[in-house]
């Protein structure tokens with residue numbers, strides 16, 4: 001093993017390069033990124049980058065990796081030749097590898113609605129998108145329409161309100177964050193965003209998108225200074241697909257928790273992946289923690305080190321003054337237990353599979369989230385009645 005080539009210099013690619021060095025790999029690590037900027041983290045793009053008065057040149061910049069990981073920006077890989085163990089770049093360069101890591105992330109999905117492909121409609125995926133949004137929100141927009149009531153759409157809506165800009169969220173489903181949150185929490189979020197002045201339209205079908213507004217299927221027109229398309233992520237799995245590597249029907253390169261694909265020399269990590277799971281359909285875990293965990297696990301697999309157990313998936317979202325933290329996955333959950341009074345603004349929800357906590361979700365309660373996360377991680381059974389009782393110390397169940 002002399003050269004590891006990592007395609008994509010984002011969160012996962014950087015984590016993999018860092019772990020290769022940390023695990024003692026002394027060979028060449030080439031980190032190729034299509035973006036001109038050095039590796040940086042994306043979570044601040046919908047939060048601090050919009051809200052902070054003064055910003056560094058590249059917010060969330062990740063540190064260079066020593067010794068000598070070669071990062072090259074502005075290098076887009078356009079084809080993968082698995083038989084020849086090499087990749088081809090847009091500029092006509094051919095680069096050979098002993099192991100290849102596809103860490104290509106994803107791009108903002110644009111829905112099949114007339115007008116959605118218009119590049120004048122902003123999306124939020126990279127630093128250039130965030131700078132554009134920041135400039136608009138701070139530079140004269142009075143009303144931002146946001147297509148999509150998922151985490152990124154809601155983070156931007158909250159930021160817009162904090163900056164004094166009107167925000168309308170247009171969501172096709174009948175509740176917010178429908179894929180990720182239980183109905184009661186969707187409802188709490190709706191009320192919370194509405195209380196801070198966000199207009200939330202549910203079961204609202206966009207029929208036509210334009211840079212100056214949205215027309216709904218029922219004919220309602222929402223005029224706006226800009227329309228942000230925040231309708232999810234499309235994994236960048238084309239390199240793998242075209243090279244004949246299996247991908248999920250719904251998108252994403254099929255790989256295990258250590259990034260192994262069908263080709264022993266090719267690994268895939270981060271947002272580009274649909275994770276294979278024993279007895280369950282593949283899942284895309286588009287999160288900062290998953291990108292880091294897969295990057296580290298793939299480095300070990302490349303070096304032939306034994307797998308370590310995959311860490312528990314976890315995620316957070318900051319929406320104005322609301323911090324949501326989640327640990328575990330809701331698979332198999334049949335009941336939801338609430339701990340604390342949602343009206344107080346600080347509470348937890350437990351998604352229960354029998355006595356087992358499948359997933360813990362905390363709203364504005366980091367302290368109990370850390371305890372709940374350990375309960376999920378260790379698979380500790382706690383009766384629903386105890387979890388629902390704020391007088392019962394979660395710490396006691398950990399002993």
Ligand SMILES: Cc1cc2nc3c(=O)[nH]c(=O)nc-3n(C[C@H](O)[C@H](O)[C@H](O)COP(=O)(O)OP(=O)(O)OC[C@H]3O[C@@H](n4cnc5c(N)ncnc54)[C@H](O)[C@@H]3O)c2cc1C
Nearest residue numbers: 008010011012034042043076077105270271286287288291
């Ligand atoms: C606005 C925003 C806010 C977020 N907030 C949170 C949060 O609060 N909490 C949380 O847990 N997660 C959050 N996330 C998700 C998290 O940032 C991602 O899960 C993570 O960045 C995924 O890492 P990745 O390396 O797989 O993909 P990315 O970070 O997207 O990196 C992929 C890189 O690959 C490059 N690339 C793609 N194709 C090629 C190619 N062919 N050749 C060369 N380079 C290529 C891309 O240009 C990109 O730089 C947020 C994401 C966004 C966009």
